[in-house]
Amino acid sequence: MRILVTGQKGYVGTQFESWMAQHYPEVGVELLSVRTQNLAAIDFSQYDAVLHAAALVHRKETSESAGEYHRINTELTENLALRAKSAGVKHFVFLSTVAVYGEEGGFEEPEKVIPIQQVPRPTSLYGKSKYEAEKRLKQLENPDFQVAIVRPPMIYGPDCPGNYARLAQLARKTPIFPAISGNRSMIFIDNLSAFLNEVMREKASGIYVPQNSETVNTTQLVTLIAEANGKKMRTSKLAGNLSRKALQNIPIFKKTFGTLVFEMESTIKYEAVSLSDSIWKTENR
Template sequence: MSRKKILITGKGSYIGTSFIKWVSQWPDRYEVEEISVRGEEWRNHDFSGYDTVLHVAGIAHVSADPKLEDLYYKVNRDLTIEVAKKAKNDGVKQFIFMSSIIVYGDSGGISEKKIITRNTIPQPTNFYGNSKLQAEEGIKDLESSNFKIVIIRPPMIYGKGSKGNYAKLSKAARILPVFPDIDNQRSMLFIDNLCEFLKVLIDNEVRGLYFPQNAENINTSEMVRLIAEAHGNKIRLTKIFNPVLRLISVRVGIVNKLFGNLVYEKSMSEFKKKYRVRDLRESIIATELVDGEI
């Protein structure tokens, strides 16, 4: 296998940094560089020597402030299309764009199933999701026989150093004596599984739309129990809070994000090469232990 040259656009990103660390296991097979795409300097960078551009730069869903709407479109949509155009013009063979499950809208509520299939039509409910979907549509028009477009719509990504809801749950699991016991199901993706998936996509020089996820759907309460267990905290799961949580979930968005339902149908995430290198329990241990070793 010839050595792959990969350019990551989005310096210092969680996914990009994790991917660099992952493929460093095979120094003779991958040469990876990352650049910032803030400002205009990136336009002077020569992309012509790279086999793949992995575009992970973007604004995550951190705010619903309407004042930020233009910025979301400028970064998540317009910048993505501009980087893809440059990659194509400079002769790059493959462009990988990190989109999101959020293009399908919000989670289903507590006790409300939401299963996404290949026939599910994206229906973003906010400008974060819409900016990602419009970026997808913009770069698809650039595809040609010599320029392969890969779009990935991952569910929630977690792992050592990740931010967002997983970090909040991890903090709670370490200190709380009790936690709500709610029967929900969510698709999630451990960072090592994502990095291996990206490696496989690059190795096989593919194109298309992909939906990687862990082999197991995740129940939030069970995940918190596993996190607590990793830290030696015997947390007790209880249904006593469930009626209140169901009541406030209509108005408090974070409740649905934590305990709502949102899964990809399993067959969507199968791939010809194995990419799931950790199961749920292993991923929790690897995330929570100080040195990340199992």
């Protein structure tokens, strides 16, 4: 089996290549940058599957960047799939995002669980561009060109970008943290790589939201990160209650501490690495 992975410098693509080299060295995995590469120059006929992980992400969203999000996340995805399909590639795996659901987290009681089949209503430019790409890919699908859409929640692992890296930096420095109850779906990069491998081995199609088998709240996560770094983290219920009362309607606070949990259907069938082990591996690899 030969797999083309887009996103030569991207986190998911490079980590997937390394994971496959370690666990399935007999599978040919080639990383390629498609943002600068002429798509017409790529010989897609040599690949059995394409994992499209390249994307524009973590870019400040402005009216000026809207066109760039659309060009890279939507149009490039469609053009790549069209060329792969015309060359005879049978399977296309698209790394999308849970941002297509438009959910940012909250403090509802009882805890809200988001169904995988909930109709997407993205609010960010990133989410909108990814969802538009999903719709275009589904229009290209036929029995000879299967499409799998993967919408992972927050991805974390060694040297990862994004929210986890910011929380880890905080956990290494602060001695006390507010105790706030709000669970979140997350996925460790090795678990995601294992899931993506399973999808391609089975030539699966459809929509998937892979996640760890257990959710975690931000306070628990920061505590685990501190322990992995040999620190003892103190948590404060008082600080948590005061923070929640004062800040619960602030978007960044809801995104960081609020509940954002997806149903456990259409997720990984096994967990390659447990939550506590994954945090240790992330902090000590």
